[in-house]
Amino acid sequence: MDTKTPTGRLPVVVGGWSAGAVVIGSWWSLRPADHPFARPGDDGFPTLLDLVPGSVTAPALVGVGVVGLAAVLTRSRPVLVTVGVLVAVAFGLLAAGVAPLALAGYAMAMFGPVVLAGTLVVGAWRWRGGPVALGLMVAIGAAAWLTGIADGAVLRRYVDVVTGSAAKFGPPAALTFLLAGAVLWGALAGRLALAGHRRPAWAEPDAAARWGRAAAFVAAACVLPYFLLRMTWLTPWPLGMSADELAVVPEIRLHGLLLGLAALAGGVLTLGLVSRWGEVWPRWVPVLRGRPVPRAAAVVPGALVAVLLTAAAVPMAIQAVAEGAFEMLLIFPFWLWGPALGLAVLGYALRRGTASYT
Template sequence: MPPAAAAERTTRTVHRLLLGAAGWSLVHLLVGLRWLLDPDSWPGFDDEGRAGLLAVLHRTPSAWTVTGLAATGLLLAVLGRYRPASRAVAVALAVQAGLLLAVSADVGVLTLLGYLCALVGPAAFLAVLVVGAVRDRRARPWLAAVLGLAVVGVVSGVLRPGTVGRLAGQLGDGFARHAGPPAHLGLVLVGAALFGTAAVLLRRSATGRCQACGRPAARWTEPAAALRWGRLATWAAVAGPLPYALLRLTWLTPWPLGMPEGGDLEPAMRLFGLGLGFAALGGAVLTAGLVRPWGEVWPGWVPVLRGRPVPVAFPVVAGGLVATVLLASTPGMVALAVGEVRDGDPMGWAMLLVFPTLPWGLALAAAVTGYALRRRGTCRSCGRGEPALPLRA
C-alpha cells in the first residue's frame, strides 16, 4: 500500500473512532435522561457485591454522572473531528477515557466475562479439538485425555444430562436478574476504549509522529527489545489465573476449597467450578501463545485456519480486553476484600492472592504490547521500523 493511501486509511480510522464515540455518547445521553426521569428504571443498584462508582453514588447522582459524561463525550467527538491537530483535544479525550474507566471500576464486568468464558469456552475448545484431531494426529492424545475426563465426569454425576440442565437453568435465571448492570459497565468500557484510542492517534498527529505506528519511538519498542521484556511479562501473566484455576478445580475432589457456605457441593455447582477452572487454565494457555510459534501461525489442530498466520489484531484485541477488565475490576476487588475483613473475616485479603487482578492485568497488558511491537513490522504509512521478528519453533 502506498504511504499516502496508508495515511488516508489511518485518518479514516480516526474518523470512525470519533463517529463511534459520538454514537456511544448519544446512546448514553438518552440512558442518563431516562434515569433522571425515572431513577428506578435501571435495576441492579441494590445487588450484593457491587462496589463501583455508580453503585456508590446510587440512582439520581449516577444518572447525572452518566448524562454529564455523555454530553462531554459528544462535544469532544465533534471537536476531535474538526480539530485533529489540537493537543488540548487529545488530552481532553484521554481524560474522558480515564473518567469512563473510573465509572466502570467494578467487579461486575469481570464476573460476567468469567461466567461467559466458563459457559462457552470449554464447549468451543472441545468442538475445535474434535474437528482438528480428525486431520492432525498430534491432537489425538489430547482429545483422548479430554474424552477420558468427560467419562469420569459422567460416572461421577457431574456431567450427566440432568446436572447440566439444572446448571443451565440456574445460570439462565441468574443472568436474567443480574446481567443488566455488568452489561452496561461493559458498554462503558467500550466507550473508554473508543475515546482512549482516538486520544492516542490524535496525540501522535499533534506531536508530529506517525499516526499509524507512533514512530519515531524509544528503543524499548524495537522488536528485539520487545521480545526480551515481553517474554518476562507473558510468563508473569500466565501465572496470574493459575491460583484461581487450582482453587476451582478442587471442587471436583472431596476436599473443595473456597466453596460457598452450606456444606457439600451439589453436582451442578461442582460442574460450574469445573467450567470456571478450565476457563482460567485456558486463559493461561492462550496467554503463553504470545511467546510461542503457535501464537503466530495457527496450529494444525485448528480447523480451516491451520497453517495460516494469526492476525496480529486478534490476540492483541482479545488480550487487551481481558487486561482492561482485570485492571478496571481491581478497585472493586479491593473494596470487597476490605468489606470481608471489616465483617470479621481475616481471610478476606486472600481473594487478592487467589485472583490478583492488578499484577495479572498489568503483566497481561505488557505481554500484549510486547507481542504487538514484535510482530507489527515496517509501517506501511511512514516506512519506518524493522521487519517483524518471528519466533523459532
C-alpha cells in the same frame, strides 16, 4: 506536527463505539426502566455509577457519543487527543470494579467449553493431534458424567442457573461497554500523542520480545492460585466451600470448576503472545489455519482483559483488607496480573510492529 490526521481503522472503531453510545444512551432515555444501574434490591457488584441517577447517565452518554463522533469527523489531532484523554479517564474511573471482569469470566466459563469443543470437532481432521484431543475431550466428558460432576441432572440445574442469571448481566455488560470505550479512546489518544516521535530503545522489537516474554510468563503464572483452588472442588477437601454444601448444590461445583478452567485457558492464551501459534493460526482452527494472526486479534482482547483485571485490583484489595482476608490478594492477584498482561500485550504489539495512525 500536522494538526490534521487522516482517518484510519482505530478512529473508525472509536466512531462506531461513539455511535453505539448515542444509541444506548437514547434507549435509556426513552425507556428508563432499562437503565441498568442503581436498581433497588440489586445484589450485584457495586459501581460508582450506582450513585448517578439514570436521568443524568443517559443524556451524558448521548453527549459523549455525539462529541466523539464530531471529534472523529474533524480529524483534528488536538481534538481527538483531548476527547480521548477525557473519555479514557472518566469512563475508566466510573466503570472500574469487579463486575466487568466477573461478566467476562462467567461468559468464558459458560460458553467457552462449547466453542472450544465445536472448534476442535470441525478443525481436528486437519490436525495431527486432532484424534487425541477429541478422545481426551470425550474421556473428560464421560468421567464428569459418570462421577456426577456434570450428569444430566446437574447440567439441567446449571442451565437453569445460567438462564436465571441472564437478567443480572445487564449492569456488567454496560460497564464493559463503557470500559471498552475508555480503552479505545485511550489507545487513540496515546497513538496520536506519540505519533512522529522516535521509538525509544526499550520499544524496539528485540527489546520488546525480551521483556514481553518475561511479562507473559508472569501473567500466565497468575492464574495458577485460582485454578488450583477451584480444582480442590474435585476432592473431598474443597477450599472456599464445604463438601456438604457442594453436595447440596452440585451445579455450583460445576460452575466453579468451569471458572477455574476458564482462568487456565486465559493463561494458555497469554502464552500465545510469545508463541508461534500467536502469530500463525494453528491447524486445528477451521478456515483460518495457517494464516497470519492479525495483531488486533490478540492485542484488542488482551488489552481489554488487562484493563478489566487492573480495574478490579483496587476494589479487590480494599475488600481483602476490610475483611482481613489477605489470602485473596494471592488467589486473585489482579494487582500483578493486570499490569503483567498489559506489558505482555504491549510487547507483542511492538515485536510484531504497529502501524501508524493513517
